[in-house]
Amino acid sequence: MKAGLSPRLFLVVFMGILLLAPLTLSAFYITLLNYIGLYAMVALGLVLLTGVGGLTSFGQAAFVGIGAYTTAVLSTSAELPAWIAWAGGAPWISLVVGLVLTAAVAVLIGSLTLKLSGHYLPLGTIAWGISLYFLFGTMATLGGHTGLSGIPAISVFGVELLQGHQVYYLIWAFLLLGIFTTRNLLDSREGRAIRALKGGIVMAEAMGVDTARSRMVIFVIAALLACASGWLYAHMQRFVNPTPFGLHLGIEYLFMAVVGGAAHVWGALVGAGVITVLKQWLQDVLPKLLGESGNFEIIVFGILMVLILHKARGGLWPIIVAGVNRVVPIRVDRRRIDPNATPLPRRNMPAAGDVLLEARDVTRRFGGLVANNNMSLSVRAGEILALIGPNGAGKSTMFNQVSGVDTPTSGEVLFLGQSVVGKGSRAISRLGMSRTFQHVKLLPTMSVLENVAIGAHLRGSKGVLASAWRMDRVEEDRILAEAARQIERVGLAEHMHDEAGSLALGQQRILEIARALASDPCLLLLDEPAAGLRYKEKQALGDLLKRLRGEGMGVLLVEHDMDFVMGLVDRVVVMEFGEKIAEGLPEEVQKNPAVLEAYLGGVE
Amino acid sequence: MDFQIALILGQDGITNGAIYALLALALVLVFAVTRVIFIPQGEFVAYGALTLAMVGNGVLPATVWLLLGAGVVVAVLDGMAALRAGQSKRLIAIMAVNLAYPLALLGLLKAMPLAELALALQVLVALLIVVPLGPMMYRIVYQPIAEAPVLVLLIVSVAAHLAMVGLGLLFFGAEGYRTPAFSDARFEVGPMTVTGQTVWVVMSSLVLIVALALFFGRTIYGKALRATAINRNGARLMGISPALAGKLTFFLAALIGTLSGVLISPITTIYYDSGFLIGLKGFVAAIIGGLASYPIAAGGAILVGLLEAFSSFWASAYKEVIVFTLIIPVLVWRSLTSHHMEEEE
Secondary structure (H helix, E strand, C coil), rough: CCCCEHHHHHHHHHHHHHHHHHHHHHHHHHHHHHHHHHHHHHHHHHHHHHHHHHCCCCCCHHHHHHHHHHHHHHHHCCCCCHHHHCCCCHHHHHHHHHHHHHHHHHHHHHHHCCCCCCCHHHHHHHHHHHHHHHHHHHHHHHHHCCCCEEECCCCEECCEEEHHHHHHHHHHHHHHHHHHHHHHHHHHHHHHCCCCCCCCHHHHHHHHCHHHHHHHHHHHHHHHHHHHHHHHHHHHCCCCCCCHHCCCHHHHHHHHHHHHCCHHHHHHHHHHHHHHHHHHHHHHHHHHHHHHCCCHHHHHHHHHHHHHHHCCCHHHHHHHHHHHHCCCCCCCCCCCCCCCCCCCCCCCCCCCCEEEEEEEEEEEEEEEEEEEEEEEEECCCCCCCEECCCCCCCHHHHHHHCCCCCCCCEEEECCCCCCCCCHHHHHHHCCCCCCCCCCCCCCCCCCCHHHHHHHHHHHHHHHHHHHHHCCCCCHHHHHHHHHHHHHHHHCCCCHCCEEHCCCCCHHHHHHHHHHHHHEEEEEEEEEECCCCCCCHHHHHHHHHHHHHCCCCCCCEEEEECCHHHHCCCCCEEEEEEEEEEEECCCHHHHHHHHHHHHHHCCCC | HHHHHHHHHHHHHHHHHHHHHHHHHHHHHHHHHHHHCCHHHHHHHHHHHHHHHHHHHCCCCHHHHHHHHHHHHHHCCCCHHHHHHHCCCCHHHHHHHHHHHHHHHHHHHCCCCCCHHCHHHHHHHHHHHHHHHHHHHHHHHCCCCCCCCHHHHHHHHHHHHHHHHHHHHHHCCCCCCCCCCCCCCCCEEEEEEHHHHHHHHHHHHHHHHEEEEEEHHHHHHHHHHHHHHHHHHHHHCCCHHHHHHHHHHHHHHHHHHHHHHHHHCCCCCCCCCCCHHHHHHHHHHHHHCCCCCCCCHHHHHHHHHHHHHHHHHCCCHHHHHHHHHHHHHHHHHHHHHHCCCCCCC
C-alpha cells in the first residue's frame, strides 16, 4: 500500500471550508456558491448518466423545471383542485410530489428511448426539452413567460431560510448527500452493473445483469437530482419563469459534467464551479470587449468544450488529482476483503453423469448461409466436451445458439431438461450456465476483483436503495470474498487489485473464467480459453479444468490448440461447414479419416 | 376551417417540408458517413440566409471574416502536419486553398457593389462564403476525433452549434432579416393560388434531390461516400481517405444548409438563432427515417411541414410542442421494431 495522505483528510478540510465560507464571504459570493451547488447537483446526475453509464441527456433542465414548477404551483396557487389541495402551501410536501412526478415522467420517457441505440436518447431529450420549455411558457396556470412569484421560503425546524447564507447550508447538504449517495451506489453490486453499461452490455447480460433496468435506474436518479435542484432553486429565488429551464441550460449542464470530468462524482462539482464562475466573468468582460451586449459567452464555452474533448476527454478532475498527487501523494485505499465473510449459498449440483445440455438438430441460417446444420451435441455433468473444427466451421455460432446470445432457426436446446431457445442469455445464466468470450469482454478500468464480482451478480439481491445507503455491506463482503476466492483459484491473486486492462491477454482470458465461476455455474462454456497462454499457463488451466470436472461441473470448450484439447477432454465433437463430421473419444477422432481430411485436406 | 384555408396550409406545409427534407437528407448523409449527429446543420441555414441578406443590403458579410479565420486555423493545422510528415511541397496547395481563397474573396467582395448585383449573383456570393466553412469545420472540429464514440461526437456537435450561434449574434446582430422573393409570380391552379416562391422552393428541392441521387449513383466520389457509409474500415482499405470523405460530406451538408437558408429566407424572417429549430425539424424527419433511410426521411419531412402548418392554425401557441412531440410516437415505433443490443464505445 502506497503511503500518503488519506483522501478523507481532503474531504474533512473541504467540508470545513464549506462550513465556514458563509461567515467570511460577501453576499455576492454566497449567491455564486448557491448556484454552483444547485448546478452541481444536476451535473452529478449527468456524471452518473453520461460518464458512468454512457447515456446522455440534454433535457435535464426540463427536469429541474418540473421540480421548480411543481413546488411553485403547489405553494402559490390559491385554489388548488380538491384532489391535490392537501399538498398546497408546504414546500417539503411539494418536494415529494415533485420527485414522484419527475420519476413518473422519467420512467415514461426512459421506456420510450432507452431501448434504442445510444444517440436516440439525447436527440429525444433535445426534443422534449424544447417541448417542455414552450409548455412552461404557454400554459396559463404556470404563469406564461412572466412566471410565478411569491413562492415562500423553506422552513427547517421552524427556521425560515430567507437569506442566501441560510439556504446555502441546505443546498450544500443536499449536494453532499447526493454525492455520497452516488458514490456508495457506484461501489456496490448495482453499481458494478451500472458501470458495465458503457461498453460491456453483452457481457453484463451474460452474467445475468438486467442492463435495461440499470439504464432506467440511472436515468431516473439523474432526473430526481435535477428535480431536487429545481425545488431548491424555486424556494431560493422565490419566483420562477421558463428561462432557466430551456435547452441552453440543459446543454450547459452537460458541459459542466464533461468539463469537470464526467466519470467522477467530484467532477460535477468542479465543472459546475468552473463554468459558473467563467460564465459570470465572461458576461462581464465580453460585452465590453466586443462593444455589444448579448450572451457571447457561449462562443467561448463552445470552443472550450471542443478543445477539452480533443485534448483531455476525461475532464479536469483527473488532471487536478494528478497535480495534487505530484505535490502530496494521496493514498489509494484498496477494497478490504473479509476472509471470514459467510460464503454465498451454492446451487445444488446435478449428479455426475446427468445430461446438462442437449442440443438437438440445431440449424441456424443467415439468409442463404447455413452456419449450423442439424447440429446435435450433449454435455454431461463431470465431463469436458471439446468442440473443434477448422476456421469458419460454425463453432462460435453453435456457442451462441446454446448460450442464448442468438436464436436457432430450428431445433431444440435443452438445459437441465428445460428448453432455453429464445430465452436470452440473462435467463440462461440464472439457470446455471456461464461463459467466457472469444474476444475478451471485460471492463478495463475496473479492478480484477470488481470484474470478477460482476459474475456473482445473480447471487446477491440488494437493490439500489440498499446500495446507496450502505445497507448492503454484509452481502457485499460475501460477494467480494467469493470473487477473491475465484481469483485465487485461477491463480490471479497477485493481480487482485490491478486494473483489468493492465493484464496480459492470456491473463484476461483466465480472469473471464474466474468471473464465470463466480456465478456458481454447473455448466461452463469456454470459447478458446487457451489462446494467448504460455505453456505453464496452459498447464495450470488444464489442471483447473480437471479439478472442476472432478467437482462435477460440465465444461464445453471451443479450442484450436490440439495438444491442449487431446490431453484434457473426455469427448470431442468435430465440425466442418456447419455440420458435425465426427464425435467420440479424442484418440478415435484423431484417427477418423473425415477429420484428417477436414484438417489436412483430402488426397485425390 | 374551410377547404380554401386547408389548401393554403397544405401549401405552406409542403413548402417548409421540402426544406426540412433537404436538411433531413444532409443529416442522414453526415451521420451515415461520419457518425456525426450534425446539430450545426441549422446554423448553415441561418448563416446562408443572413449572409445573403447582408449582401443584399450592400454590407460586407461578416461571415467572410469567419471564413478567413477558419482558413488560418486549417492552414496552421494542415501545414504543421505536412511539415511533420516532411511534405513541404504540399504547403503551397494548403496555403492556396485555405488562405489565398478567403483573401481573394474578401478583396473581390470589397471591390464589388454588392447591393447592385443580380439576386442570382448575390446567392452565389453567399454560397462562396458559407459553403467552404463546412469542410473547414470538419477539419478543425471533427477530424481530430473522427474515431471517437458517437456520444462524444454528438457533444462536440452541440458545442460547435453553440459557438456558431454566438458568432452568428456577433456577425449579424439580434435583428432578423427577410430576403426578397426569387419570383413574385402567382399561379391560379384550380381554387388555389400558388406563389412563385413555393414553386422555387419545391422545384429546387426536387432538383437537388435528383442531383444528389445522380452524384451518389453515378460518380466515383459519390460511390466512395456510399462505401464509407456502409463500411468505414473496408472503404479505407480500398484507398478511400476517411478525411476526404468527411470533408466532402460536410461540403455537401453545408451546401444543402446554405441553399435551404437562401430558399427559406423569403418565406420567414430569419434571426441568428433561427437555424437551430429549423435544423431540429429536419432531425425529427431524419429520425423518422431511422437516421438511415433517405426516402422515409424525405417523406417524414413533408409530414413535419404539414403538421407544423396545421397546428399553427389550430393551436399556434403549441406549434413547436406539437411538432417536437411527434418524435415520441416515432421513437415508440422504432423501439418496438428494433431488438438489437449493441456495444457502444
